[in-house]
Every structure is written in C-alpha cells, then in structure tokens.
Amino acid sequence: MASKVISTTIRRALTKPHGAVSRRHHLSTAAAAATTSTATAVDSYADESIMMKGVRISGRPLYLDMQATTPVDPRVYDAMAPYLLQNYGNPHSRTHLYGWEAENAIEIARIQVAKLIGASPKEIIFMSGATEANNHAVKGVMHFYKKKHVITTQTEHKCVLDSCRHLQQEGFEITYLPVKTDGLVDLDMLREAIRPDTGLVSIMAVNNEIGVVQPMEEIGRICKEHKIPFHTDAAQAIGKIPVDVDKWNVSVMSMSAHKIYGPKGVGALYERRRPKIRLEPLINGGGQERGQRSGTLPTHQIVGFGAACDIAMKEMEYDEKWIKGLQERLLNGIREKLDGVVVNGSMESRYAGNLNLSFAYVExxxxxxxLKEVAVSSGSACTSASLEPSYVLRALGVDEDMAHTSIRFGIGRFTTEEEIDRAIELTVKQVEKLREMSPLYEMVKEGIDIKNIQWSQH
Amino acid sequence: MMLKQAAKKALGLTSRQSTPWPVGISRFYHENVIDHYDNPRNVGSFDKNDPNVGTGLVGAPACGDVMKLQIKVDDKTGQIVDARFKTFGCGSAIASSSVATEWVKGKAMEDVLTIKNTEIAKHLSLPPVKLHCSMLAEDAIKAAVKDYKEKRLKTNDATAAGETAHA
Incomplete structure (x- = not known):
C-alpha cells in the first residue's frame, strides 16, 4: 500500500504538467514566468507564487544565466542515478563486483571526456571543478619546474588571477597581459612578454563574462615555438566550441561539468603526456588519479560528467545552431526597440550563448x-561587496560609465524562444522605465555631451 | 495520507517547497527600498531656468551614481512646494532620492538642510556598501538649495541694479 501511494504520487508528478511536450519545453521555465503578476493571477496561483525582489511573481524566474551554471540534462541524470542507488561501490575497491563496476564506469567517463577534447583517457585527472583545476595547473606547474615567470591576461577568471597573485607572494613574477577593445589577446604583446625564465602561459579559451573566444591555435603555436607550457581554462569552452588539445597545443587544460549540463562538484584537468607535463601533486594520499589527486572518486558525479561530454559532442552542432538563433533573436529584439545598446566583446570571435550588453544611461x-522575472547576472560586480565595475570590462577599455551598465544574458540548450521573447519584453520595458528616470538620458536628449561635464567624483 | 504528504514533500510539490525564500532578494534590499524603486515618487524635471527652481546635480557616471534633485520654492514664504528627481544608479540610489524628494516637500528651505544621510539610510535600512547613496541624496538636497539661493541672489542683484539705474 505504502509503495503504491508513493509510486502514484511520483508518476503523477512526473507526467502531470508536461504530457507529450518535448524535452526543451519540459525544462523551460518561461511558461510559468510568462503568466503576468497581476493581482488576480497572483491570487489564483497563491500557492505556486514566489516573492522575487519584493514582488510576487507567478512562477520561478526564467533562467538566462547559463555561464553561472546549467541545469543537469535529464539524460545525464538518468546515467548518474544507478551509481547512487545500486552500483554504489568504491571505485578503488579491488576485491568485489561493486568496486569493479564503479571503476569501469569511471573509466568509461574518462574516455568520454577525453574524446570530447581529442585527448587520451590517460591524460584526464578528475577534480572537483574548474576552480580546483585552475589552481592546481597554475601552481602545480610553477612549483614543479622552478621557473620564475608566468604570463596571463587581465581578463582571466578570478581563480587564475588569484592563483597568480598567490605565486607572486611566493616570489614568482607575473605578467598580466592587457587585451584589445574586443577582448582578444594581442599576439604580438604575448610574444614580447615571453622571457627565458617564463614557465607558463595561462590564457582562457572562452571568457566567462563576455564570451569571447581567444585565438587558441595561434597562442598554442607561440608557446610551442618557445617551448613554454600552455595552460587554458576551458570551463566555458568544452562542449560548446570544438576543442582539440593537439590543435591548440595545450599542456594543461581545466574543465568543469556543470557548465555543460552535468552535475556540480566535478571537473577535470587535462595533463599532456607527450611531451610530458609534470605538476606537483595537489593532494597527497593513496595515489589515486596518477598520484595527482588522492581521495575516493565520486563515481556518480564522474559518470554524469562523462555523459554530459558524450551528449555535448553529439549535439554540439545542433546546440550551436539553436543557441546562435536565440542569440540573434535576443539581440535583434532588444535593438529593434532600444538605442544605445552595446555588445561587450568581439561579436565575431564569440561563443553565441553569451550576450553581454551595456544599456547606455541605465545602471x-x-x-x-x-528584472524580477529574469534570472540574469550583471557584468558589473556591484552586486557583490565591491562597488567597482567589472574588471573584465575595464580591461577592454569600456568607458567607466558604460561598464556600470552591463548585463550578461546566458543562453543554453534548453532555452526556448518564448523565454527569449519574454526576456526582450521585460528588458525593454525596464530599460525604458529607468531611462525615463535617468538624468543622463535626459541630458543627452537635450544635446548635452555628458563626457564634457565636470562631475564631482565621490 | 501522511505518506502521500511525505512523498509530495520529497518531490518538492508542497507549497512550502516551492517558496523556499519568502523574502527573495529583500535579503539584500529592505522593503522600503523596493517600494521606492518600484513606485518612485516625484520622478521628473522642472524647467531649470525657472527662477523658483533650484537644481542639484551630484555624483558621476563613472562612479555609477548620478542624482538630479530639483526643488520648487515659494519665493515669498521660502517653502518648498514641490520636488522632482531623476537618478542614474542602483536601486538604493533611486530609493534614496525618491525619499529625499518626499521629505523636502512642504518644508521650509532652511529646515531641509538639516536632513541627514543617516536618517535616509536608516529609513531604507541601507547596508554599509550602500551608505554613499544616502550621502549623495543629502548632497543633492544641499546642492539644490544652494542653486536656488544663488539664482535668487542673481535676480535680486539684477532687479536692484535695474532700480538704481532707474533712479
């Protein structure tokens, strides 16, 4: 009886609202958010509604923050579940079936991850995520080879920059390369920055804030010429753009599962075998993961990561087409109704799922x-404790006032056209409201050049 | 029945599960900030060349905050009869200026100079990182009053000069 009740409830929950709708609609949140938050709607949805930024909305906000994280693909979830419930063995147990099947699953995942980036499975070290991988790559390489100098860029992810700062305190020297106004590295400046004691070049493949894709092959070639190990943070790149470790000539590469519809808490570091790159071990212990990172591997997480890579590889082309279409729809939709909208970062060398926009005269x-019904992120770090505008946008040379006006829209595999349309509608409405309230917009309309005004700096 | 409830709960189907954060972002913003942000009072502009209008423009776009606050003064009584604002800035800056316009309306010009940023900050429960928004609002009030007084002085001088010329 008990099990019957549970199973009916589960079945009802799984079938109720969705029926025969496609996978994309199944995960979409647009339908919920699209119902307006008028008083009557609120009342009839009283149970389902939630308070968001001080206003009651009738569903969860629609999610356009795919650079922060992505939902787990249901197919990934299906692959993971058995390793939590039945096949729960410790992959390092050598004496029984439970251990063997877990180890087997991990090795399959290792092949899936390796295949996505054109590597050998033996070159994949599983880690907790890209932050750990970046830390390990930057510090591990420098500690092992005892060279003095690291080259990186000003627009790297915080975890690379902070690792570099840590190395600086230990006495290493770091060159933070500036980027061009489109966010791309100037290859001549990279060449000039190389010194005889340069021990690592670390440049990310796809930027998390502005989505620009660096010229990886060229950077790899320069590093090869000078025989310098090349590390790249590919957390935002794998599964989204074609990645080939040989074409890029990377020595170490950081990856993350939860940016590609896999679970949080797992990632990997690619470590080249020929020529062999060596790193100081991250965690000492039982010698798992080639002695680099000891500790029991989380089987289900790794299986999920592998499945996510497998799906991403098969569907990359399809995803790209879909996401590119939505990106154009979003940009055109906003530009049709608003002037003074600037895309931050190169439009040509860019991952389509990232649209970082500045709306002039609106903070x-x-x-x-x-934007109560849209979950997006501000390019500016204003929401955190600091009041500084985004360091990435400042590195691009974006005017300080424009750097204060940016929003990052992240589009993904499960984003729908309805969600994009709703996001356009809400964004346009809000920007118009705030511009009506903006003294800068008023001045510009009166023909005053706000750059010529003597502002009282605070 | 209990079991059904438990199963529902586990699947996140109960209403409590669907509203895990009843306060939403108001963990960061006080309800007064949200109220003033969603329904700002006295948004707009007066003609800045009107002799009865004082305009205060403070802040800088590079800092992410610009506040324009205008007061309309009854030149006989010295009372502020109306106020308007326009603000480029975060929600707290918008709310601070909205509160400022409400507080100056109907007050004598000399009285509004005693409005302190701490009072605005307290009313909106601004966190430490947002205190500059309330300071900006205080500055805007002072700047508007100063602008009005300077304008008065000029027109008074002009009329005085005109009178002497006639005599």
Whole structure:
C-alpha cells in the first residue's frame, strides 16, 4: 500500500504538467514566468507564487544565466542515478563486483571526456571543478619546474588571477597581459612578454563574462615555438566550441561539468603526456588519479560528467545552431526597440550563448533589480561587496560609465524562444522605465555631451 | 495520507517547497527600498531656468551614481512646494532620492538642510556598501538649495541694479 501511494504520487508528478511536450519545453521555465503578476493571477496561483525582489511573481524566474551554471540534462541524470542507488561501490575497491563496476564506469567517463577534447583517457585527472583545476595547473606547474615567470591576461577568471597573485607572494613574477577593445589577446604583446625564465602561459579559451573566444591555435603555436607550457581554462569552452588539445597545443587544460549540463562538484584537468607535463601533486594520499589527486572518486558525479561530454559532442552542432538563433533573436529584439545598446566583446570571435550588453544611461544593478522575472547576472560586480565595475570590462577599455551598465544574458540548450521573447519584453520595458528616470538620458536628449561635464567624483 | 504528504514533500510539490525564500532578494534590499524603486515618487524635471527652481546635480557616471534633485520654492514664504528627481544608479540610489524628494516637500528651505544621510539610510535600512547613496541624496538636497539661493541672489542683484539705474 505504502509503495503504491508513493509510486502514484511520483508518476503523477512526473507526467502531470508536461504530457507529450518535448524535452526543451519540459525544462523551460518561461511558461510559468510568462503568466503576468497581476493581482488576480497572483491570487489564483497563491500557492505556486514566489516573492522575487519584493514582488510576487507567478512562477520561478526564467533562467538566462547559463555561464553561472546549467541545469543537469535529464539524460545525464538518468546515467548518474544507478551509481547512487545500486552500483554504489568504491571505485578503488579491488576485491568485489561493486568496486569493479564503479571503476569501469569511471573509466568509461574518462574516455568520454577525453574524446570530447581529442585527448587520451590517460591524460584526464578528475577534480572537483574548474576552480580546483585552475589552481592546481597554475601552481602545480610553477612549483614543479622552478621557473620564475608566468604570463596571463587581465581578463582571466578570478581563480587564475588569484592563483597568480598567490605565486607572486611566493616570489614568482607575473605578467598580466592587457587585451584589445574586443577582448582578444594581442599576439604580438604575448610574444614580447615571453622571457627565458617564463614557465607558463595561462590564457582562457572562452571568457566567462563576455564570451569571447581567444585565438587558441595561434597562442598554442607561440608557446610551442618557445617551448613554454600552455595552460587554458576551458570551463566555458568544452562542449560548446570544438576543442582539440593537439590543435591548440595545450599542456594543461581545466574543465568543469556543470557548465555543460552535468552535475556540480566535478571537473577535470587535462595533463599532456607527450611531451610530458609534470605538476606537483595537489593532494597527497593513496595515489589515486596518477598520484595527482588522492581521495575516493565520486563515481556518480564522474559518470554524469562523462555523459554530459558524450551528449555535448553529439549535439554540439545542433546546440550551436539553436543557441546562435536565440542569440540573434535576443539581440535583434532588444535593438529593434532600444538605442544605445552595446555588445561587450568581439561579436565575431564569440561563443553565441553569451550576450553581454551595456544599456547606455541605465545602471546595471538597478536594471537587475527591475528584472524580477529574469534570472540574469550583471557584468558589473556591484552586486557583490565591491562597488567597482567589472574588471573584465575595464580591461577592454569600456568607458567607466558604460561598464556600470552591463548585463550578461546566458543562453543554453534548453532555452526556448518564448523565454527569449519574454526576456526582450521585460528588458525593454525596464530599460525604458529607468531611462525615463535617468538624468543622463535626459541630458543627452537635450544635446548635452555628458563626457564634457565636470562631475564631482565621490 | 501522511505518506502521500511525505512523498509530495520529497518531490518538492508542497507549497512550502516551492517558496523556499519568502523574502527573495529583500535579503539584500529592505522593503522600503523596493517600494521606492518600484513606485518612485516625484520622478521628473522642472524647467531649470525657472527662477523658483533650484537644481542639484551630484555624483558621476563613472562612479555609477548620478542624482538630479530639483526643488520648487515659494519665493515669498521660502517653502518648498514641490520636488522632482531623476537618478542614474542602483536601486538604493533611486530609493534614496525618491525619499529625499518626499521629505523636502512642504518644508521650509532652511529646515531641509538639516536632513541627514543617516536618517535616509536608516529609513531604507541601507547596508554599509550602500551608505554613499544616502550621502549623495543629502548632497543633492544641499546642492539644490544652494542653486536656488544663488539664482535668487542673481535676480535680486539684477532687479536692484535695474532700480538704481532707474533712479
């Protein structure tokens, strides 16, 4: 009886609202958010509604923050479940079936990850995520080879920059390369920055904030010429753009599962075998993961990562087409109704799922506060404790006032056209409202050049 | 029945599960900030060349905050009869200026100079990182009053000069 009740409830829950709708609709949140938050709607949905930024909305906000994280693909979830419930063995147990099947699953996942990036499975070291991999790559390589100098860029992810700062305190020297106004590295400046004691070049493949894709093959070639190990943070790149470790000539590469519809808490580091790159071990212990990172591997997480890589590889072309279409729809939709909208970062060398926009004369944080039914992120770090605008946008040379006005829209595999349309509608409405309230917009309309005004700096 | 409830709960189907954060972002913003942000009072502009209008423009776009606050003064009584604002800035900056316009309306010009940023900050429960928004609002009030007084002085001088010329 008990099990019957549970199973009916589960079945009802799984079939109720969705029926025969496609996978994409199944995960979409647009339908919920699209119902307006008028008083009557709120009342009839009283049970389902949630408070968001001070206003009651009738469903969860629609999610356009795919650079922060992505939902787990149901197919990934299906692959993971057995390793939590039945096949729960410790993959390092050598004496029984439970251990063997777990180890087997991990090795299959290792092949799936390796295949996505054109590597050998023996070159994949599983880690907790890209942050750990970046830390390990930057510090591990430098500690092992005892060279003095690292080259990186000003627009790297915080975890690379912070690792570099840590090395600086230990006495290493770091060159933080500036980027061009489109966010790309100047290859001549990279060449000039190389010194005889340069021990590592670390440049990310796809930027997390602005989505620009660096010229990886060229950077790899320069590193090869000078025989310098090349590390890249590919957390935002794998599964989204074609990645080939040989074409890019990377020595170490960081990866993450939860950016490609896999679970959080797992990632990997690619470590080249020929020529062999060596790193100081991250965690000492039982010698798992080639002695680099000891500790029991989380089987289900790794299986999920592998499945996510497998799906991403098979569907990359399809995803790209879909996401590119939505990106164009979003940009055109906004530009049709608003002027003064600037795309931050190169439009040509860019991953389509990232659209970082500046809305002139509107402050980013206030725009975020108004977008109650859209989950997006501000390029500016205003929402955190600091009031500084984004360091990435400043590195691009974006005017400080424009750097305060940016919003990052992240589009993914499960984003729907309805969600994009709703996001356009809400964004346009909010920007218009805030511009009506903006003294800068008023001045510009009166023909005053706000750059010529003597502002009282605070 | 209990079992059914438990199964539902596990699947996140109960209403409590679907509203895990009843306060939403108000963990960061006080309800007064949200109220003033969603329904800002006195948004707009007066003609800045009107002799009865004082305009205060403070802040800088590079800092992410610009506040324009205008007061309309009854030149006989010295009372502020109306106020308007326009603000480029975060939700707290918008709310601070909205509160400022409400507080100056109907007050004598000399009285509004005593409005302190700490009072605005307290009313909106601004966190430490947002205190500059309330300071900006205080500055805007002072700047508007100063602008009005300077304008008055000029027109008074002009009329005085005109009178002497006639005599």
């Amino acid at each position: 980013g944080e206030s725009l975020l506060m108004g």
